[in-house]
Amino acid sequence: MPIRLPLLSPDPQAPFPPAESALREPDGLLAMGGDLSPSRLLNAYRHGIFPWFSEGEPILWWSPDPRMVFRTDAVHLSTRFRRDLRRSDWTVSADRDFAAVIAACATTPRPGQDGTWITPEMSAAYLALHRLGHAHCVEVCDxxxxxxxxxxxxAIGRMFFGESMFSGESGGSKVALAALARVLREAGCPLIDAQVENPHLRRLGGRRMPRDIFLAEAGRLAAAPEPAALWDFATFPASQLAGERLDPPRA
Incomplete structure (x- = not known):
């Protein structure tokens, strides 16, 4: 039986269907159509919705249940990885080259994945959000x-909605995530949305959160004022992350 989905209005200010009305299979598929204008994207994120589609498909909008999230005080780096990180000469920065980060996320091969959902249309949309001060990146350089x-x-208010990460060298994405968590935690931002569960995210400390709880938490945090100069931090050595306690004992 074909899937029937709500078709979004051409008006980028038009509301989305309630996230709770998303399909159970495929999990979280909510609507189709519309565009990737900044106003529509920001409206989507504020309501726990994100775009995810492949080349040649219509724009598809999702809000899965449960949601994969990271607490910014609970990213897990293994003891072995921390030991290697202490000797690393890598550095961490933010928003120095957003275009390069999104291009690397789009083109870096991933096990079990054929192609990318970061189409040229998606890249252009997030570059536009970056120019407007809403999309941000953390870079790790050798x-x-x-x-x-x-x-x-x-980033909206005190909420960060993660889109993608990549490793050009082993461990690069782990360092980027841990650094992002540190910066957000120190600014009073407790949560990173990781969208969809996978084993790699679970190993790094990602947790499932029921959609209703996520929507309430994300809505509350997105409505808060964004911390001043959050993305203006000075470049720092990645080795600093090796000694931080980012993964307290779980309940």
Whole structure:
């Protein structure tokens, strides 16, 4: 039986269907159509909705249940990885080259994945959000300044909605996530949306959150004022992350 989905209005200010009305199979599929204008994207994120589609498909909008999230005080780095990180000459920065991070996320091969959902249309949309001050990235570079890892997403208020991360060298994405968590935690931002569960995210400390709880938490945090100069931090050595307690004992 064909799936029937609500078709979004051409008006980018038009409301989305309630996230609770999303399909159970495929999990979280909510609506189709519309565009990727900044106003529509920001409206989507504020309501726990994000776009995810492949080349040649219509724009599809999702709100899965449960949601994968990270608490910014609970990213897990293994003891072995921390030991190696203490000797690392990598550095961490933010918003130095958003275009390079999103391009690397789109083109870095991933096990079990054929192609990318970060289409040219998606890249252009998030670059526009970045220029408007809503999309941000964390870069990880080696001693020669080469990009070896990164993560990008959308910041609204005190909520960060993660979109994608990559590793150009082993561990690059782990460092990017841990650095993002540190920056957000120190600014009073407790939550990172990771959208859809997978084993890699679980190993890094990602947790399932029921959609109703996520929508309430994300809505509350997105409505809060964004911390001043959050993305203006000075470049720092990735080795600093090795000694931080980012993964307290779980209940």
């Amino acid at each position: 001693a020669g300044g080469r990009l070896v890892g990164g993560i990008y997403g959308v």
